[in-house]
Every structure is written in C-alpha cells, then in structure tokens.
Amino acid sequence: MASLLDVRGLTKHFPVSRTLREVARGERPVVRAVEDVTFAMDQGESVGILGESGCGKTTTGRLLLKLVEASEGTITLDGYDVRALKGPDLKRFRRHAQLVFQNPFDALNPRFTLRRSIAEPLLNAGVPKGEWDDRIAAVLKRVHLSGVSDLMEKFPHQLSGGQLQRVVLARALILEPTFIVADEPVSMLDVSVRAGILNVMREVRETMGLTAIYISHDLALVRYVAPRTIVMYLGKIVEDGPTDAVISRPLHPYARALVAAVPVPRVDQDRGALPITGMIPDARNPPSGCRFRDRCPYAVARCAEEVPALRELAPGHRAACHLL
C-alpha cells in the first residue's frame, strides 16, 4: 500500500543572531531544529510525535504543513511534493492539510463571533455562501457542539476551554481535510475536560478517515489517540514503533528514560533514579555522533564518532542506537 505521507531526510536549520566574532569569521550559526527525519504514514494512520521541549516536534509538524520552509529533504503528501507547492496548488493543499492549534484561548480572534471564525476557511477556500450553514451545522455535530443554543453568535471569551478547543477543531475540519496535525491539542485544558476532547478527536478521525499526527510531550495522551509513536530527541527521531511496544519495551535509552519519567497517578510506583543525566544540550552545537550520548548511561566510544542509523529492530519498530 502506498504511503499517504512520505518524509525523507527532512532537515530544518534556523539561523540565529551572530556574535561579532562569528560575523568577522563569516560563520553562520544555526539551530539544528530538525535533522534528517525520515518516516512514512499510511492513509488513515495516526501517529504521535513525542518529545521534550526543543526536540523539534512542533517544527516537524509545521514543516509537514508547509508553514515553515524546510532546509533539506522531501515531503510527499497525497502525491503533492509539499516543498515545491505554490499558487493554486498550495491553496488546494491547504484545504487537505490542516493544523489544530495548541492553545484554544488564543487561537481564535477575540473580536470574531464563533460563526465567523469557523466560516473563515470557507471564505478563504471560496465555498459558495449558500453551503455555509449546512457545512457549519455538520461540523458542529461532529465535534458535539450542536446541542448548545446560539453558540455561533457568541465570542471566544464567553466559552469554556473545552468548548473553545472544539471550535478550534471544527474550524480545522470544516474544509474536510484528509490530513491533520494537532499540536498539543489538550495541554491547555483541565484534566476533566481533556478526555472529552480526545474522545471527540478519536471519533472524528475514525468517521472521516483522517490521517493524523498528534504532537505531544505526554506519552499517556499519545497512547490514547495514536497506535504508533515517534520519539524525537534534539531534532532527530530516536525511536518509532507501535505505541504499546514503545511503552512496554522502549528500545532507545532516551525512550527508556522518558517512559520511566511519565508521571502516574498511583501511590505505589518506582521512585528510583532515572537512567539519564544532565540536560538537553544546546541545539546550536549538538554532540557529535549520537546526540544523546552525553546523557546516556550506556554510551561507548563509537557513539561519539558515528551517527547511529534508524534501524528496524522488530517488525514496525525502529530505533537509532549503536548498542541495540
């Protein structure tokens, strides 16, 4: 089966401001936000991208949607060469690929009624006005907001966080996209309403046959919505496999530490030291070889010399470590 999304060697370097010495030497320092990311996704698949702040997960999501231009690599989505898109093709692509924003409290224009916010994509895509009411009604039903009376005439400040996130989701879905990237879709919401949003997202994905990427720092949430997880560290994929396997048998030393650190709401739990030391290095000067080596309890000389390749170690389970 052909992949819907195929990403190869995706790399993004952001230029950073230079010191006088760097200017004098003609150096152009960069933050290596995303480095040589390669993966593929099937139609209808949903994948979680997991990692700590600064690991490049958000940049990866934005690169896939062409909200940020890549430095190197190829992105093929549903036959589109995403990096080469322009003009009418780019506009068509935008209908198919949508982003669900992280913070519902500032993803909506405070001076627009919710109807206007939800309808904005219809306007941009040139959908005839006669269809708007039906489209809006249908999308509200999908996100379970249709029971709320005159909601559409309200303004964002009149809604709760859970309702706002449903509106944000509705806006992303109104053009019936085939691919969505949800960046930390519930991290701003209270626990008791999170579950409701995740349930809606799961349901929508199934009924619309969406291909989805969920970006999160929270493995427990990724598990809830994505059967496959990609773990990133300092711009690189370190592990990619079935979510259950990543949780129960993480391969990469970083994934092991990350899984061990996930907080659980139980009194009886392991409070031992994590198998990790130090903190995330500067992305301007990542360590040579394996980027995790200076925090890895198992690192050997080879880890500093050679960049470990992402290898398939079990069916559908890849990891990038020399020692596996």
Add this chain to the structure above:
Amino acid sequence: MPEGEVVGLVGESGCGKTTAARALTGVVPANARIAGGRVTFGGRDLLAFGAKDWDGVRWRQIAFIPQSAMNSLDPVYRVGTQIREVLRHRGGLGRGESDRRVDELFSMVGIAPERQQDYPHQFSGGMRQRAAIALALALNPRLVIADEPVTALDVIVQRQVLDTFRDLQVRLGLSAILVTHDISVVAYACDRVVVMYAGKVVEAGPVRAVLEAPSHPYTMGLYNAFPDLGRASGTLVPIEGNPPDLRDPPKGCRFAPRCPFAVAKCREAQPPTVTVAPGHTAACWRLDEAPQLRQLAREEQTWLRSSTSAA
C-alpha cells in the same frame, strides 16, 4: 497540616487553590478580602496579623513560590546575586556568610555552585525552577508553598524537581504545600492531599486513602479522567459539564450539577464535612454509600450522559 509533610492542594483551574494558598501568606488581590475563617501557624492566628507581623513571617517562616517563579528572576542580574540580595537585606547576613549560604542553597537544590555566576537566560527551565526553590529556602522557612512548581516543565525535568522537594523534606524536615492540578504529582511527591472543587474542599486525607479509596464523587471522576500508563485499557472518562459560575454558585453541593450520583438533597443543601477515617474527611451527602459509588464510578457508563452535551 502536620509538620515535616508534603501536602498536595489539587483541583482544576478556577477551583480556588491558588487563592487559598496565597491567602495563607496574607497576599490577596486588591479586590479580595478574607471574609472569614482562621489560619493558625505554629499556634499564632495569621489572619489577625498586621503588616509588621507579616514581615517576620513571610519568607522567614512561610515562603511562597509563585506559579511562574522560573520566569520571575531578574534577567540583568546574576542568579547568585539575586539570592545574595535576599540573604543580605532580608536575612541580615554578612558578606562572607551570605556567600557560603548561596553555595549551600545551590547544592541543596542540585545546581553546581559555580553556576551562580550565570544569568537567568543561561539556565534551563528546570534550573530556573530550582533556583526559585533555592530563593524560597534562603531564610530557612518552616513552610514552603509552591504554586504549580512543575507544570511548565518536561517530564524528565519535572521528576528531577519533585525529587528535589522530596529530598529536602527528608534532609531538612521541610513542610511543603504543592498546589497542582496534576494528581500524578500528588501521588509521586505528597503525603497528604486536599482536593478542591469550585472554591471548596471536597475531600482531604492521606494520599493513599484518597487516591485508592476516594469518598467524594469528584475525586473518583478526576481519577478516571486521568491518564495512567500502567492501566491496561486506554480509556479516559471525562466529567461532563463545567465547574459552576462562582458569582452564583449552586445552592447545594457545588459538584451536584456534574455529579452522576446527585440526588434531590444534593441540590438543596450543602453537605457537611465528615470524617470518614482517621485524618480523612469528605463532604458528600452519600458518604455512607461510598463503596458502592466507587464501584459504579469505575464504569464508564456512569459518567456518560446525553452525548450531545458539551463539555
């Protein structure tokens, strides 16, 4: 709050946990007043304090770490200088003494003492949070109140900061109140927990008792809504509805409008706080049926209402 324990004050946004914690230090917004109740600290009634009395208590006896403490360090001063300032001016320490104390505080919270020459931007988020803890500990307070101390941090760093608290509790006999929305923070680091909902305490007790055998339906629901990697199935059950508008709170139990077990009485009168076991209290009209309600609360069906209602 017993001395030498870590107590979690847990609840969702708007439940009043931060307001309650701030009121303990006598710091409330200009449009707020402490309308009633009593706060006794080491035998003294804090609410009767004047500005002068507070001077001797704030920071010296009760230290408060605000929610965005990691962003509250002054960017143009070295981190060590900022801690030294507190020691010199507030603590009255001499130059040599305060230098020694800064070294001590840095190693106490797990930052290399050389790093006191750094500016805040050279610190990672976790280090800044630890520097904020060091700042709070500067004058050897008996009680530290930390508002969401790990919320903005990544899981690995979060774990390291919580370990710092646990370590200080063991080594210094520190008493701490951790204000948080996260039950797993409570489960990991606290001895006791106080659960708040819509401005009121609904349940309080030892962490094990409250998490493993909750007596209040809100606590039961919160636990269900919480992701747990160790739980076999991945189902998360939301609590339908929203917290009430506190300008016009419900007449009876404030959780009744969202409670799957609410009966007529719950909507009419506020339930009293009852001791269900030594050191474990809850405020619910149906406490006698708690074991049966716990059973029911484990079933997803209990929490599902008309699926069209919006959360």
